[in-house]
Amino acid sequence: MSAERTWLxxxxxxxxxxxxxxxxxxxGTRAEALHPRTDAGLRRARALGNHGQCNPAHYTVGAVLEHARCSGVEPSVFAGRHGWLTAGSCGPCRLAAFxxxxxxxxxxxxxxxxxVARVEPLALLEGRVPSARPAAANALLLAVAAGDALTALGHTLRPYAVDPRDVDALLASSVRELAEALQRRASLVPALRRVRAAAREVACDPARVLPRVLLVGEPWTTLSDGDxxxxxxxxxxxxxxxxxTPLACDWLHYRIWEEQRDARAGPGGPEVEARVRALRRAERRLRALWRYVADAVGLGPARRPDPEQLATLAGAHYDPDVRGGSAHLEVGRALQADRDRTAHLVLSLKPFGCLPSSDVSDGILSVLLRGRPRLRFLALETCxxxxxxxxxxxxxxxxxxxxxxxxxxDAVRRARSLSPSDAERELAIRSPWPTGPAGPRTFACTAAEALWRAGSTGP
Ligand code: SF4
Structure with a gap:
């Protein structure tokens, strides 16, 4: 990777x-974060591109157009001074030719x-980043896991924060601190522990009775924030x-699972066995990396969804060998949330015209969840x-x-003969942090579940 260029x-x-x-x-590579993806960038890119293209590609390349526009230099000069490093696409589907x-x-x-250097997820796990040293792939992988830990931390804290802006401020300062440690090639543990300590200082109201939402959908849309x-x-x-929400590490885990499944379905032989072993190593490494950052930031023992379990759950409704977008993962996650009672609402988010995810939400999930009245369902297209x-x-x-x-x-209160104020007093001393009770639960509502587990009798 050229040291003279600045890579976006x-x-x-x-x-x-x-x-x-x-x-x-x-x-040693000159690099800076790309301009955020915005609706303005989307419109610019769409005006220059294929109008039938799904929007993740246009949002992403639109951010490059916005970055170039804001630089104030001529496009040719900008192109001579910069490069663009970005992830691949969301898998094999008709529009994934990003x-x-x-x-x-x-x-x-x-x-x-x-x-333009496009890094496919598996290449990252195998230490291959275009024109960069293997150490760069390791550092990028650590950055992905650390970004995931901050994402999960924000989702955990924000609904209980007295002022949600405190969480945004915490995340902004945490990104700066972690970026500084990454750049120095220092261990991330001290910085993550400081983030954890700062998170404990955010004023929270643990007595809140809150609904829980499972976000599923097309990978690029569910992993991104902003527009x-x-x-x-x-x-x-x-x-x-x-x-x-799904995290980037979950996506990497799924990509490993896909490759393992395909390798096992093939004719076998020493090369295939070596490939399967390499994928198993990558999987172990990814799990260890997630635990490393999650423990340091205080996210507790909650595990990430297992792709094999999701495939088993979804298999009767969506063939796990059909690929593209989140494939069977949406169905598996929704059924897992129903089984483990971890959500009141499944919200499927996808770009307008996303074939794989629209098929799942319109054709499968809407029918499947109709028979499960305690789990509501909503599909949204972003355009x-x-x-x-x-x-x-x-x-x-x-x-x-x-x-x-x-x-x-109310059901738990009645079962435990608690008045509303008794329940509130009990909940007020509970810590919403690091995370609520993991599934399987009896109640999707964290406050109800916490009160239920604290009591000795059932409703
Ligand atoms: S999965 Fe959806 S968003 Fe992704 S490339 Fe295919 S159509 Fe586009």
Whole structure:
């Protein structure tokens, strides 16, 4: 990777991108986080590209156009001074040809000389980053896991924070601190422990009775924050909703699982066995990395979803060998949430026109969850201009979920003969931090479940 160019790193989230840039800088590469992906960037890119293309590609390349525009220099000069490092696409589907679309849009904007390095997830796990040393792949992987830990921390704290802006401020300062440690190639543990200590200082109200939402959907949309996802996870948290979202490490885990499954289905032989062993090593490494950051930041023992279990759960409704987007993962996660009672609402978020995810939400989940009345379902398509519609539909669904959470708390109170003030007193001394009780639960509402577990009799 040329040391003269500044590499723009972006495409995951505002928490991940600066950490990824810092990881590259640690290896001596000039790097900076890409401009955030915005609706304005989407419109610019779409105007230059294929109008039928799904929007993750346009949001991402649109951020490059915005970065170039804000630099104030001519496109050709910008392209001569910069490169762009970005993730691959969301797998094999008719629209996943992101590379062609990037090239078309960049050419239309006069940026055709801008080098683009696309890192496929598995290449990262195997230490292969285009034109960079293997150490850069390790540092990038650590940055992904650290970004995930901050993402999960934000989702845990925000709904209980007296002022959700305190959580945003905590995350912003944490990104700076972790980026600085990554750049110095220092251990992240001290910085993550300081983040954990600072998180404990955020004023929280642990007695809140909150609905829980499981966010599923197309990978790029659910992993991102800001405009591409309507900033939905953060907005829901600020509205007082516990949100569980997929993380980038989950996506990497799924990609390993896919490769393992394909390798095992093949004819076998020494090469295949070596491949399976390498994938198993990558899987162990990824699990260890997640535990390393999750423990240090205080996220508790909650495990990430296991792709094999999700495939087993989803298998009767979606063939795990059909690939593209989140494939069977949406179905598996939704059924797991129903089985383990960990959500009141499943919200499927996808870009407008996303074939794999729309098939799942319109054709499978909406039918499957109709027979499970305690788990509501809402599908939303992001198109860059439907903010108000999305918000009002989400607020209606959240209202129903909040009523369900209150009903659950009332059921536990009755079972334990607690008055509302008794329950509130008991909940007020509970710590919402690091995380609520893990599944399987009796009640999806964390307050109801905590009160239930604290009591000795059932409803
Ligand atoms: S999975 Fe959806 S968003 Fe991703 S490339 Fe395919 S159509 Fe586009």
């Amino acid at each position: 790193v972006g495409g995951l989230s505002s928490l991940h991108d600066p950490l990824l840039a810092a990881a590259l800088k640690a290896g 590379g062609f679309e990037y090239a078309r849009v960049l050419a239309g904007a006069g940026l055709d000389q801008l080098p 591409p996802s309507y900033d939905l996870a953060r907005r829901l948290g600020a509205l007082g909703v516990e949100v569980e 860059g201009d439907a903010d108000t519609t999305a918000e009002s539909r989400v607020e209606m669904a959240i209202h129903a979920a909040a009523l369900a959470a209150t009903d659950e708390l």
